[in-house]
Amino acid sequence: MTAPVATGHEYRRLTQYDVDVICAKHDRLWAARLGGARAVFAFCDLSGLSVTGRNLCDADFTGALLVGCDLRKAKLDNANLYGADLQGADLSDASMRRADLRGSSLRGANLTGADLFEADLREGAIAAADRKEGYKILEQTHREAYATGAILAGANLERSRLSGIVANKADFSDAILKDAKLVRANLKQANFNGANLAGADLSGANLSGADLRNSVLVGAKTQAWNVSDTNMDGALTDKPSGTSISDLPYEQMIADHARWCETGGSEGKPSAFDKADLRNLKTIRGFNLTALSAKGAVFYGLDMEGVQLQGAQLEGADLRACNLRHADLRGARLRGAKLSGSDLRDAQLGPLLIGPDRLLPSDLTGSLLTNADLARADLRQACFSGADLSRANFTNANLKDVDLTGALRAGSRGLNGVL
Structure with a gap:
């Protein structure tokens, strides 16, 4: 036309x-x-x-x-x-x-x-x-x-x-380009740092000298694309990141850890998932995974609604595009974690009671929460120091005593009046 x-x-x-x-x-x-x-x-x-x-x-x-x-x-x-x-x-x-x-x-x-x-x-x-x-x-x-x-x-x-x-x-940093058509596009020296290109068609695209660090390229079509001198450090592709689910029985390990939590340690056993690629699990909805250690693990796109991760060690974990609605993350350590585009509505990120007079706040120092949805989440005493909260939604969230020191807040909603 x-x-x-x-x-x-x-x-x-x-x-x-x-x-x-x-x-x-x-x-x-x-x-x-x-x-x-x-x-x-x-x-x-x-x-x-x-x-x-x-x-x-x-x-x-x-x-x-x-x-x-x-x-x-x-x-x-x-x-x-x-x-x-x-x-x-x-x-x-x-x-x-x-x-x-x-x-x-x-x-x-x-x-x-x-x-x-x-x-x-x-x-x-x-x-x-x-x-x-x-x-x-x-x-x-x-x-x-x-x-x-x-x-x-x-x-x-x-x-x-x-x-x-x-x-x-x-x-295009932190942009959402899921299933976008970029065939033969001229994208030389473009910035795609943190962009979500899942399912995008980049066939024949010229990305020479582009910045694709920390981008998501899961399911992307890349036939005949030009990525000469392109920085792809930390880019998430279809290739396993870290230890693949095919290398270890992650499904059984998750079930064992959940059983250990539910029975107070009498059955099952605790499992470690540091630097594991858990994407193929598809769902861990409602699992009790208290005190889970999954530093640097990849959860991208997982259905984690209602999961219990109190006190979990998730430093540097990739939780982008995850469904974490109603998840219990009280006292979780999420320093440097990637949560861009995640659904955290009604999630619990308040302090965890670990003693008569001792509370363990959730730690999201330096985390990435661009475009994340935290509507109605409990964020009391949570530390977001140095975090990127650009365009995140905090509507009706409980922000009592929250620490936003040095946080990036451009385009965020629901943070008016919060120092």
Whole structure:
């Protein structure tokens, strides 16, 4: 499909007042009130203007000039941004689910924390109406979507289509790119540190000089990709990390440890899982694994709902994308652990009573909790010193006496008023 273009590429310059009026009519349309009209900014110049927090779902920005535009927290779901120029625009925390961004330019744009679920950022061609040919291609070659130098840190790009995109030196750190299409994408020197690329299609992609440290590449398609001079330290792939489940009877060991906990030591036996790869267990839901030692172990993606890990030693463990809802982690040692994208709703991370007057707080010093959900979790006295809490959700969590010294809190929710 190609997008129609105005004759001679003429742009209509809008004032902030013009934009506000159009947005107000769009709001009335969505509220089913009289006087409503869809926002159409096709081939308009909005450079430097602001639509911060506006609802512009389904709006038409075809070929628009949005250079340096302030679109923070704007709602642009299903919007048509085909061929739009968004260079240097601020789209941080914007919602752009299923937006059409084919052939657009995001060079130097800030999309930190933006939601681009199923967005289309593939190449596109510009066309104009023609009496004989219907649509006549104005450009002989397809235009790639440009995102060179763009900041997409922590952005949600799950199932998005980025095949052929040019994103040299772009920042995708901690971004969610699960099942994204990045076929033949030009990603030279891009930063994917901590990004989740599980199931992504990177066939033919150019990642030379890129930073893929601590990224998740489980199930990713990597045929003919270029990773020359690419830093992949700590990247999680389909290959076992540490000691594989096939090398040791982990299922029996887990069952033995649980039995030992449940019977007070009369049956079963304690087991150690330091640096073990436990991904193939799939689930340990509800298991009693009190005092478990699993330093540096890989739990990625496991169903651990309701698991009892009081006093567990989980320093440096990989618990990304795990289901830890209602888990009991009181007094757990999680220094340097990776918990990005994990579900910790209603989890217990308060202090563990280990004596008449002795409490053992949970220790999450230096842990990674980007995009983690800790809604309603009990975090009393927990130590998050130096932790990365960017875009984490702490809504209605118990934060009494919590230690957030030096923690990164950009984009986090529910921490207002907590020192």
